[in-house]
Amino acid sequence: MQVPQQLIESVRRGEPGAFEELVRSTHRPVYSLVYRIVGNAEDAADVTQDVYLRVWRGLRGFRGDANFSTWLYRVAANAALTYVKRRARGGVPTEPSELPDLPASDGTEERADAELLERALATLPDSQRAVVVLKDVYGWTCDEIGKQMGTTEGAVKVRLFRARQRLADELASAGVVVPLKKRKKSS
């Protein structure tokens, strides 16, 4: 996601139409990130709206020396994690995850795996999904994730490892890889 610096400056100056252009050019990747963390299309749409309110308010304080895309993703992840935490605290059950509407696979092995994994992500518990999405999809460090989630790096790693294990199980149940848990010890 590349956002021209000129557009950001236009938004900060309050030029008519600039914020709309910013939303148009960024809302798809932002929605994708939020969807992957909250695991539900309806909730993701609400949270994405909240993200842009936060962006609009925060953009005045945004320092130009930071990368805007990084900042935007951070705002989005923070909003999504806050929502997931609140949802868990309120005991509100997650709606059954509907399958996301994804672009058709071009047939390569990696893309087929990605399609399977995208669906499998939606079946993970909230805390595992958030961690594996931020680490393995968006490349955050465990330390960054821990700070953002208000937990320790060690706790993040535990969730991450469990999530990877479960995703590998999903690939195994689809016959893509060898099962991880049913084999006997080799030594």
Place this chain on the structure above:
Amino acid sequence: MRCDQIRPYLPGFVGGDLRPDTGDVVAAHVATCVSCTAESASLERVRTGLAVVAAREVEPPAGLLEGILERTSEHTHRRVLAPVLPFAVDDVVRLVSDHKDTIASAAGVAVVAAGAAYALWRAVRGARSAQPATS
């Protein structure tokens, strides 16, 4: 080490997320174990698949863009109407919403403390008025 001791570390090993000394032990085992090599390959495939996920976009629901624009324009307008306030009303609303449990707890503690202080004040006042006046 045995496979059952190594296996829990494999999801961290494939991502390079283990401490170096632990990673070395796991690497030494995997290098000599066909079973754990296969398992590592499965987990590695998860990681490479997830890296491809990053480049894909989930199709947003119809009307999302319009919803964002409508909601943000409402708030833009609201800030214009209240330019004299030293803070944004929306920020306060969001802050209260995000921390309503904490605020409710604090309010409860404040009420109990106020009640206790009042009871104490009444007791002290009653004790003073019960003392005989001295000339």
